[in-house]
Amino acid sequence: MSPALIEELGRIVGPRWVRHRRAELKTYAMDGLPTRESYPGVVVIPASSSEVREVVRLLHLAGAPFVARGAGTGLSGGAVADPETVLIALTRMNRILHVDPVRRRAVVQPGVVNARLSEAVAPLGLHYVPDPSSQAACTVGGNVAENAGGPHCLKYGVTTNHIVQLEVVLPDGSTVELGSPHGEPWGPDLVGLFVGSEGMFGIVTAITVRLEPVPASVRTLLADFPTVRAASEAVSSVIATGIVPAAMEMMDRACVAAVEASIYAAGYPTDAAAVLLVELDGQPDAVEAESETVRAILCERGARSVRSASSAADRARLWQGRKKAFGAMGRIAPDLAVQDAVVPRSALPDIMDRIAEIRDRHGLSISNVFHAGDGNLHPNISFDRGDPDLVHRVHVACHEIMAVCVAAGGSITGEHGVGSDKLDYMPWIFSPETLAAMRAVRRVFDPAERANPGKVVPVHACREWRAARGAQ
Amino acid sequence: MSDVVHGRLRALLGSAGVERDQAGLPRAIPDSADALSLVCRLAHEEGWKIRVEGHGTWLPADAPADLAVSTRALDQVVSVSPADLVATVQAGTPLEALRRRLADEGMWLALDPPGRPERSLGSVIATATSGPLRHGFGPVRDHVLGCTVATGDGRLVTTGGRVVKNVAGYDLTKLQVGGFGGFGIVAEAHIRLRALPRADITLIARGPRDALTLAARDVASAELVPAALELLSPALAAEADWVLAVRFLGTDAAVQGDVRRLAPVGNLAWQPLPADRTAAFWGLVARGSQGGPITLRLGVLGDGVDDTIDLLAHDLDEGLLSAGPGAGMIRWTGDATVERLRAVRRAAAAREIPMTLERAPWAVRRALGHFGAYREGVGQLVGRLRDTFDPGQCLQVALEAAAE
DSSP: OOHHHHHHHHHHHOGGGEEOSHHHHGGGSOOSOTTOOOOOSEEEOOOSHHHHHHHHHHHHHHTOOEEEESSSOOSSSTTOOOTTSEEEEOTTOOOEEEEETTTTEEEEOTTOBHHHHHHHHGGGTEEOOOOOTTTTTOBHHHHHHHTOOOTTHHHHOOGGGGEEEEEEEOTTSOEEEEEOTTSOOSSSOHHHHHTTSTTSSOEEEEEEEEOEEOOSEEEEEEEEESSHHHHHHHHHHHHHTTOOOSEEEEEEHHHHHHHHTSTTOOOOOTTOSEEEEEEEEESHHHHHHHHHHHHHHHHHTTOSEEEEOOSHHHHHHHHHHHHTHHHHHTTTOSEEEEOOEEOOGGGHHHHHHHHHHHHHHHTOEEEEEEBGGGTEEOEEEEEOTTOHHHHHHHHHHHHHHHHHHHHTTOBSOSSSOOTTTTGGGHHHHSOHHHHHHHHHHHHHHOTTOOBSTTOSSOGGGSHHHHHHHHHO | OHHHHHHHHHHHHOGGGEEEOTTOOEEEOOSSHHHHHHHHHHHHHHTOOEEEESSSSSSOSOOOOSEEEEOTTOOOEEEEETTTTEEEEETTOBHHHHHHHHHHTTEEOOOOOSSOTTOBHHHHHHHTOOOTTHHHHOOGGGGEEEEEEEOTTSOEEEEEOSSSSOOSSOOTHHHHTTSTTTTOEEEEEEEEOEEOOSEEEEEEEEEOHHHHHHHHHHHHHSSOOOSEEEEEOHHHHTSSSEEEEEEEEEOHHHHHHHHHHHTTGGGOOOEEOOHHHHHHHHHHHHHHTTSSSEEEEEEOOGGGHHHHHHHHHHHSOSOEEEEETTTTEEEEEEOOOHHHHHHHHHHHHHTTOOEEEEEOOHHHHHHHOSSOSOSTTHHHHHHHHHHHHOTTOOBOOOOSOOOO
C-alpha cells in the first residue's frame, strides 16, 4: 500500500486510526470463515459519516479497492480483503443516534452491536427482532450487508424486513438516502435491493430500523426425539397447522453432546437423536392454547418428552445452549466449517439422511444445529486445518452437501451470504444471464467494481464474460 | 407499421398468440416465459415500444406503444406445496382463481390488494399495491420469494428462489416488486403461503375521523396483533360516518383473546361483523379503490395520518380514502387535475412523505410519473438500473415525471 495513501488516510481519521503494520493487520486477516486468510493492505477506522465519505472519496480518486467491515463475525469470507485493498472498519461508528418509541423506529450507526440495540430499547418495551447467533458481537451494519437472519426470523422475518431507511456512501464518495422512515420507498425499493448486497454497493453510515414490542408472553418448549427424521417431520406438522412459532430450532446428537460438555450446558438430553426448541410468543391465552397444540403434535410425532421452560432463567439457559452451540463445538476440534444452506421444509427429513450418509462416507464429524422452521440448515464440520487430507475431505463433503440441497430445490445460503466462500456454487442456482444481471446491477452502484471486489458474483460465469471469451 | 408488428408477432407466436386490441394495436399473448422473452427481444431489436397489460382491470391499457403484451395467457398455478408454504404462480393468474386453488389446499396468500378479484398477481407485484392486511402480514415484498422476469431486451432473469429464506446473490426481487414494470415483465413468481386461519373476525367502529385516528393509534400501541387496522372514509365504507375496521386472523384462542382485549380500547362501540359479511366488507374496500380514475398512496405513520388526510381533503377531496396508521400508508382514489396532484406531491414531499401514483390514465402517469422526483442522487441510480433491465427503453412505463 502506498505510503502517500496511508498518510492521506491518517489526515482524515487521525494517524492512530490507520493500521498498516503486519502485527496490527492480523486482527483483520480473517472473519468467521476459517478457511480464508488474507492481510489487507491497510486498515482505516473512521468515526463518522463524514469521515467515511472522505475516505471513500479519497479511494475513488486513487482508484483503490476497499472492503467495509463490521465486527468480522461473517461466515462467508465477505469481510476479508487482499493486500491491494483498503479495509474500512466501522466499529467506531457505534452510536444509537435516535429512538422514536411512538413510531417504533431507531436510527443507528453501522457499528452498533446487534444485541446492544435491543438492550437499549428494552426499557421502552421494544426490541430489534433479527437475532443472529453472533448477536453479542455482530453489528447492524454487517447484518444489513449480509441480510442476516437468526432463530426468531421464522415468525418475524430477516433483516430486510426490519430496515426502512439507509444513508449510503456510494463508492464514488457521494451520499444517497434510500427509503423512508414509514417503510414506503421514494421510488423503487432500493433499500430492499441494498440489504444483502454484501458491501458491494456502498457503505451504510446510518440505518433506520423497525422496533417491535416485546411479546407479552413467551413459552419455550424443549422436545427430544429418537430420530432426526421424526424431529424433522414434527417441524413440518407444526408448520402445517397454521401456527407460526417465533422460533423452531433443531440440534442433533453431536451438537447436543458438544453443548452439554461445554460451559454452555443447557440440560439437553444427551441420549436424544435430536432436540427441538420451539418458542411461541404473543398474548398469554393464545400462547397457552398454541403451546398445547404444539405439544400434542410433538408427542404425536414421536417426541420422548416435551418440557416447557419453567422460568425466565430456564428459558435463557435453553437458548444459551442453542446460541453458543458454535462456540461449544470449538472444544471438539480446532476448526469448524459452519455451513449454511436452505431446503424446502418438506425435504428436511430426507436431506438430514443424506447429510449423515455424506458424513459417514468421508469419515467426518458433523454436527447439525439449525433453523428447522425455515428449512435453513447449518451442518458444521469439525476439522483441523493442519491436516491437508482432512481439509480436502471437508471441502468435498461441503460440496456434496450443497449439491444435495440445491437438487432438492434449495439455496446455497440462507443467512451467511455468498462472500468468497460460495462463489463457485452461484452458477448452480443462477443462469449466466442472471449472474450477468447481478453484475450489471452492482455496476450501477459501483461502476469500477472497487467495493468488496471479487465477492458474490463469479464474473467468469456471467454471460457477457463468456460471450467475450467465445468471440476471442 | 401495425401490420408489420402484427405479422412478426404471428410468425413468432402463431396466430393464437396475437390479436388486436380495440384500437387495432397488435397485442401479443405469450403463454410461456420463453415466449414472453422472445416478444421482448423482437421489440428491442426493432426499437418498438411495449405496453404491458394483465387483465386490464388496474392500470388503464392506454400507454402509447407499438404493441401490447398481455400476461393473461400466463395463467397457470404451476405448483402449490402446502408442506413448504410456497407456490409458484404465473403472473397472469387472476387473484380469485389463485385464492380458490390455494383454499382447496387449506392455504392462502395474505394479500388483499385494491382492485377487482380478477386482477392478476403480476399486476399486484409490479405495482406493490398491498391492502389492509399489510398491517399484519407486511407489504407485497414480504410475500414474493423470487420471480422470473423478461427484461426489456428479452433476457430471462431469475431472482430469489423457492425457499423462504435465501441470501444467495443480490436481492433483485425487490426491484421487481413495485417497479411498475420498468425493470422487466414478471412472468412467474414464487410466493409465500400461509395456512388458512381458523378464525377471522372483523370489528368496526363508526365516528368522527379525529376520534377514530386517535383510537387507531391506541389499537396499534395496545398489545393486540390485528391482521388489519384500517380507517375508511364514509364514501369508501358506504357509511354515513368514518369507519375504523380491525380484523383478527389466527387460531381461535388468539382471535378471541384479541377481541376481548379490544373492547375497552379507544372508548368506542366496537361492533363485530357477522361472519358472512366479512368477505363482502373487505371486498368493498378493495373495489372502492377503483371508484375513480386515479389512485395514489402516501407513506405516513400513525401520528401523521390526520394531517395528511387534511392535506388530501384540502387539495383534492376526502373521497375514497383508506389509511393504515400502523402499516404507515394512506390510499386515495378519485379524480384530479395534474396540477392538483403535483401540488399534493410537493406538499407531501415537504413533509418527508413519499407519494406513489398507483393508477391513472397515461396522460397523468406521464406528467407525474409513478414516483415523480427522487431524492438527490437516487434518480441517477434508478436511471442506470432501467438501462440495465431495458437498454432499448422499450417498456413504456413512466416512473418519473415528465419535464414541466
